[in-house]
Amino acid sequence: MVDAREYHERTKHSPRELRADDFELDFANRPRPSKEYVDLPRRSLGTVSTPPETPALQAIATATAEPNETPDGDTDPIDLTTLCHYAAGVTKTLEVRGETATFRAAACTGKLYHVDLYAITGDLDGSDGADGIDAGVYHYDPDTDEFHVLREGDYRGVLADAAGDYRGIADAPVTIVATSEWWRNAWKYRNRTYRHAFWDSGTILANLLAVAHASGHRAEVVTGFADDSVARLLGLDPDDEAPLELVAVGRDDSEADARTVEPIDPIDPATELASDPVDYPLLADVWRASRLSDGETVVEWRERFAGDDGSTPFGTHPPGDSEGREASLKQSARSAGDGDRIALDPVDEDTASSRPIENTIGRRGSLREYSHEPISSRKFATVLDRALGGVPLDCFGDSEDSGPDEPAEPSTLVDCYCLVHAVEGVPTGAYQYHPAENVLERIGDTDRETAGHLALDQSVVGDAAANVYLLADVEAIVEQVGNRGYRLAQLAAGIRLGRLYLATYAHRTLGGRGFTFYDDRVTEHLSPRAANQTPMTLFALGEPAE
Structure with a gap:
């Protein structure tokens, strides 16, 4: 039986692999x-x-x-x-x-x-x-x-x-x-x-x-x-x-x-x-x-999910050195450089979109064309805040023993990275998003052309206001909890992908869609921070083109 790490390597996309692939769909045999x-x-x-x-x-x-x-x-x-x-x-x-x-x-x-x-x-x-x-x-x-x-x-x-x-x-x-x-x-x-x-x-x-x-x-x-x-x-x-x-x-x-x-x-x-x-x-x-x-x-x-110290890092990355953090958060977003942090400001429950879950599910679509217009930083912050928190999962402890404010899954399986192209007040760049702090930490540069290339050369991804990647350290996860841990990493990203859809379509002016990617090129683009990690899912959001 194949090891999950081997499976992941064997199923990665690369430009060379896709160029050599002569597979054609047999529409007469579609299930x-x-x-x-x-x-x-x-x-x-x-x-x-x-x-x-x-x-x-x-x-x-x-x-x-x-x-x-x-x-x-x-x-x-x-x-x-x-x-x-x-x-x-x-x-x-x-x-x-x-x-x-x-x-x-x-x-x-x-x-x-x-x-x-x-x-x-x-x-x-x-x-x-x-x-x-x-x-x-x-x-x-x-x-x-x-x-x-x-x-x-x-x-x-x-x-x-x-x-x-x-x-x-x-x-x-x-x-x-x-x-x-x-x-x-x-x-x-x-x-x-x-x-x-x-x-x-x-x-x-x-x-x-x-x-x-x-x-x-x-x-x-x-x-x-x-x-x-x-x-x-x-x-x-x-x-x-x-x-x-x-x-x-x-x-x-x-x-x-x-x-x-x-x-x-x-x-x-x-x-x-x-x-x-x-x-x-x-x-x-x-x-x-x-x-x-x-x-x-x-x-x-x-x-096996509880480490010796009770933590479960699984190769994820907490915010960088906290020294000088408070001063960094007070910086103008326009002056943010690599390593600096931008505090996001999601709306509270009283002023957030009140679109009901039934209406949101009915409205959800797969956006095909994006406007280059910037989206509101508060809407962006709200989408990330609501979609990327903890998920009630059994393997992080019996949730019967969890308090009402204690997540059963503390967001330690996957890290979130954002390629920002058009968000008000946030300079174009590559960031790691830290859900617990509602902070974007700048880790490098990016541009629309690169973003489209990373997503299997789909230029529409670069047209979006932001691309949200969820990455995991497959080696660390499988090493600690076995091949089933790979299932869990993909699922943790998949549930958050679903929540990103819902959080996006809860806003009248936003739309989005999931995409696939060149695995190793995403890792390279987000390195050195993400050098140990590989992408699980990608979601692109923004305003629809007229």
Whole structure:
């Protein structure tokens, strides 16, 4: 099985590699962007409703499992259909060049939509007088907002056992599993699909967490689980489709025992294929190399995240020498030189955009043309502040033990770097952004032409007001927590990518889009600061061109 570090090196983009690549897309063999079971019954688990009017900027900034407004627990039944719809469902249909095109709630590489959602539930109460949901294992159909029924009965104990009796899973009325069907993305992106699995599930999970928290429900991402147990529960063959993450939603305060683990009869439900899959064995191979075998192994893996001193740096870079920092922050931004810092000033909750999460998800797009007009420094600061904070993840400690202001994931897996081209009051240049301090630290020069070159020679990236890169030290992460740590680094960047989309589109005058890049050239451009790191994701934001 391939080591994650080897996989990452083998799937890097370079100008030379792309020039030599003669691959052509076979449009006649394009896969269907959703999974279709042949014989499984379908069931409506409720109609899509409008989530609460919680502003998107508030909903995405929840660093802990607990929602900001309801720290004492859930008050309303979980609306499973609405959660799945605003995470992965079809939110709009448009006529494009004479053909009907559907658009999903979250961005996905190539609009290929290879990430599926499954729900494992106990018996759920209905909302607003609606019928409840029987315990079962369900697959969400984004085209109809209905669910395929894979199993009937309460299988939450299987997940609790697989997650090492992690309390967030054991106590959850609903756990949603995100998977990737490799071929649906590999049709275009081939071996890069393993990276995309975590980018694309990350944007979906950003939406899912935001809608759950906006609805007053506890929600967290659980990355430690016994993979084969989950795959068996869902009837998956990991050569074709594999589980990526779990999301525990809500808290069950009843006395019912959800931990009972009954033997799982194997299932192999037939699916309808609209294409002839081409095998890319590297994808399943690198996934298998990151598996955890059982609950005991999961617990041991989580313990590896705490260093001897309780810190988890993972090769990230804190702000530079603090000497003279206060004077530096008071400098005029126009005089900033390398090493200097610019204090950003995001708007507070009372004056921030109040665009609701539902409206923001519906508005989200993929901006194709950018104006060269500068964007407001306060809007830029607000986007970074809300999107790049902590994420509720299991491996950084049981969030049941975290206080309301203590993030379960302290932003130590990835560092944020910004190439600034047109932000009011911020000189053009390359910066590292430090979320805890809301500070840009200048690390070098840049220009629009260089920015476009770094992004696979896509000049439109240089047209944006700013490019936001998330980088990780893959060597340090894999060294400390194994191949599964690579999954986590890509996912941490992917969730923040999804939050960058939402924070950007919460502002009426802003738009943005994710892009790919020449891996090593990005590192070189951001060196020496980022010499040990490699890019995970890229987001370009700015004002749309008229």
